[in-house]
Amino acid sequence: MTLRRQLALAFALFAAVPLAAALVPVSRALSGALGAEHAARLDGAAAALAGELARLGADAESAAAELARGPDAEALARDLAAGRLDPADAARRAGEWMAARGLDVLAVIEPDGRVLSSGHLPGRAGDVDPDLAPILAGPPGVATGRLVARAGPDGVVPVLALVAWAPVEPGGLRVAGGLALGGERAHRLAALTGGAVRLLGPDGAVLAEAEGPGDELPAVARRLLGGLPGAPVRLVPVGDPAAPAATVEIRVASGGLARAQLTVLGAFLAALAAGTLAAAAAGALLASRVTRPVEALRAAAARVAAGDLEARVGIAPAGELGELVRSFDAMTADLAAGRARLAQAERIAAWREVARRLAHEIKNPLTPIAMSVETLRDAKARARPDFAEIFDEGTKAIAEEVRRLKKIVDEFSRFARLPAPERAPVPPEELVQAALALFSAPPPGVAITRDVEPGLPPVLADRDQILQVLLNLVRNGLEAMPAGGRLSLSARRAPGGVAFAVTDAGPGIAAADLERIFEPYYTTKPGGTGLGLAIARRIAEEHGGALEASSRAGEGATFTLRLLEAAGTIGATGSAS
Numbered sequence: 001m002t003l004r005r006q007l008a009l010a011f012a013l014f015a016a017v018p019l020a021a022a023l024v025p026v027s028r029a030l031s032g033a034l035g036a037e038h039a040a041r042l043d044g045a046a047a048a049l050a051g052e053l054a055r056l057g058a059d060a061e062s063a064a065a066e067l068a069r070g071p072d073a074e075a076l077a078r079d080l081a082a083g084r085l086d087p088a089d090a091a092r093r094a095g096e097w098m099a100a101r102g103l104d105v106l107a108v109i110e111p112d113g114r115v116l117s118s119g120h121l122p123g124r125a126g127d128v129d130p131d132l133a134p135i136l137a138g139p140p141g142v143a144t145g146r147l148v149a150r151a152g153p154d155g156v157v158p159v160l161a162l163v164a165w166a167p168v169e170p171g172g173l174r175v176a177g178g179l180a181l182g183g184e185r186a187h188r189l190a191a192l193t194g195g196a197v198r199l200l201g202p203d204g205a206v207l208a209e210a211e212g213p214g215d216e217l218p219a220v221a222r223r224l225l226g227g228l229p230g231a232p233v234r235l236v237p238v239g240d241p242a243a244p245a246a247t248v249e250i251r252v253a254s255g256g257l258a259r260a261q262l263t264v265l266g267a268f269l270a271a272l273a274a275g276t277l278a279a280a281a282a283g284a285l286l287a288s289r290v291t292r293p294v295e296a297l298r299a300a301a302a303r304v305a306a307g308d309l310e311a312r313v314g315i316a317p318a319g320e321l322g323e324l325v326r327s328f329d330a331m332t333a334d335l336a337a338g339r340a341r342l343a344q345a346e347r348i349a350a351w352r353e354v355a356r357r358l359a360h361e362i363k364n365p366l367t368p369i370a371m372s373v374e375t376l377r378d379a380k381a382r383a384r385p386d387f388a389e390i391f392d393e394g395t396k397a398i399a400e401e402v403r404r405l406k407k408i409v410d411e412f413s414r415f416a417r418l419p420a421p422e423r424a425p426v427p428p429e430e431l432v433q434a435a436l437a438l439f440s441a442p443p444p445g446v447a448i449t450r451d452v453e454p455g456l457p458p459v460l461a462d463r464d465q466i467l468q469v470l471l472n473l474v475r476n477g478l479e480a481m482p483a484g485g486r487l488s489l490s491a492r493r494a495p496g497g498v499a500f501a502v503t504d505a506g507p508g509i510a511a512a513d514l515e516r517i518f519e520p521y522y523t524t525k526p527g528g529t530g531l532g533l534a535i536a537r538r539i540a541e542e543h544g545g546a547l548e549a550s551s552r553a554g555e556g557a558t559f560t561l562r563l564l565e566a567a568g569t570i571g572a573t574g575s576a577s
């Protein structure tokens, strides 16, 4: 993994881990708050329900009490005591009173417990009402929750009612009145509690229900939140808490709160993602600031290692990395300067050597010249009879040495002032042809052969200079075979160009001398300058080629001149083709 990726990942982790760790307590705190809020709302709803039940109970109590004390009830008691009561008339009374007071349950009970008149279930007259009997057994004026069978448009059905009774004085009659909780009242309860309400009978059957504001938590949210803490439902008993006649189930809406919690959690997750992404981006950015110069440094180091001392990093960031880059660039510049100084020193040393040998070469002919002059002067002073002869010989020797001096100086100036080659594509066979044309009449005993591979590409060559090289090589080969022998000049394909080879059958060159023969003024010949091969190699190198010697003592020598082919450099020589 690259440094950039590693840094980006590390940054993202550093940002994500604390954020993710914070997510758990935040979510828990939110759930806790939500649970507490929900429980508080349920408590409030239960209190509102209890208050409403108490109010309805009180209404039933006062209605029963007021009816029992009223003149109609007294008149009924009097008629009953006097035996003047018409049963049909009595049976109607309870219905009238019930309607007048807005009650749902009303019965007039005789002292023996039988129903005299029933508003909610007229057919009960003359019988004991089993639904009301337990209430009548209790104290008067206390409303109690009961399931009471009641005749309605759908037939006789049980309704949950809060029922209270009161005595009619005198005579022992009793009036029981009650208010039912179903229907409209259930809706009122739901509105009061702010939730959904269900009335459940003792067997769990639903007697009545009313929906609340309908703000339930969606299933997805419920799953995400892992359910809400606390009871989502509260059951409030109606009547005796130990054996309630019914229970009221309240559910308060929690969806809105849960949605708020989801919103907060969503925002938190978004912040987590955004923070992680931003951190990763920052890491990548920082890494690129570090890796770009490091990459440039690596590339520059590779170039320097390959020998290119001109390589520089260039990008210089601030800080330690910048310091490193600047040191690297400075070091490379120092190396380049050092190499230039070394090359300069080497050139000076080489020229010093050349000058030393040149001086030696010049001194050699000077000795015979000085001696000849001395001899001439001496002969003249003594007026020697053979002076003419001596003069002739002496001046001949002087002239010969002067000729040699001239040759040395000429060769040296050629060596020193070698012009830059003017390269153009030249067919190799043409070069071979031209070189051998000068040896059309070889010395006696010498056989010259040529061998040019067909289809060779043209080489990039300064025709005159390359010809001079080939001539030098052929002349050296002939000079190595004074008694004659075989000499060949060949041209073959070589990597990137053509190799010309001059092979002789002379004595060869000792391994130790193979490199020395290319030094200026190295010669083993009495009249040689030792500049021939030095000049030849320089020409080859200035052509981008090479000149090498190979030999085994006693088996002749081969000189190989390599030149670049012109095809690869059409662009430079395009005009010539």
Ligand SMILES: Nc1ncnc2c1ncn2[C@@H]1O[C@H](COP(=O)(O)OP(=O)(O)OP(=O)(O)O)[C@@H](O)[C@H]1O
Binding pocket: 472, 476, 477, 480, 504, 506, 507, 508, 509, 517, 522, 523, 524, 525, 527, 528, 529, 530, 531, 532, 533, 534, 557
């Ligand atoms: N074909 C060869 N076989 C053996 N020795 C050789 C051959 N060619 C060159 N040499 C050796 O290399 C030396 C240097 O050769 P170079 O051509 O530079 O100078 P030179 O031939 O001695 O003098 P000049 O070229 O001025 O006549 C020669 O003196 C000789 O000793």
Ligand SMILES: [Mg+2]
Binding pocket: 472, 475, 476, 528, 532, 533
């Ligand atoms: Mg030579």
